[in-house]
């Protein structure tokens with residue numbers, strides 16, 4: 001997926017992936033990480049997810065990484081906040097309180113940008129990427145996260161080919177294959193997508209959502 005694809009989606013407001021509320025799995029499963037409020041959270045490919053505000057409300061400092069300046073601006077504007085803006089390496093940094101959004105390419109993120117971060121949250125990031133980019137994504141995640149970092153991954157498995165991604169089909173086997181070299185992982189939950197899921201309007205008939213616990217190996 002080229003950057004232009006995502007810029008266009010945001011400019012045209014075609015953001016069906018954006019959830020109107022905080023993700024249910026995040027609220028129910030975050031405690032599985034045994035998170036301490038002083039631990040910072042990385043949210044790769046963050047969009048303008050309400051999940052980041054929820055994470056901040058749990059006491060965490062949040063670092064989101066997002067290509068689109070539209071998404072970064074809207075995240076703060078929708079909360080009536082005016083973020084401070086500065087240059088941070090190759091990123092444009094928007095920040096307010098304990099949330100900073102680094103606007104730019106995830107692959108430009110460095111371990112040094114994540115001081116104090118030992119938690120992460122991936123919802124609709126891995127599954128937004130086509131197969132050829134996923135290995136690179138996981139390798140980069142492993143590169144920037146410090147050993148022992150824990151995170152949640154929410155993925156989507158639909159094998160009937162009924163949908164043209166993104167979101168892409170990522171089987172649980174693929175999740176294990178991608179992450180196992182650098183992460184310990186276990187599946188916390190798997191559930192069938194209901195007919196009320198927004199993806200059913202795009203033709204998805206059978207799909208499951210899985211939530212994984214991940215821990216960066218030492």
Ligand SMILES: C[S@@+](CC[C@H](N)C(=O)[O-])C[C@H]1O[C@@H](n2cnc3c(N)ncnc32)[C@H](O)[C@@H]1O
Nearest residue numbers: 006017045046047049066067105106123124128
């Ligand atoms: C499917 S959306 C998910 C957004 C968010 N995680 C959520 O739950 O709403 C994927 C997001 O990744 C962003 N993105 C895609 N490629 C990226 C990259 N290389 N670096 C940073 N952000 C990227 C897109 O602009 C888009 O907002």
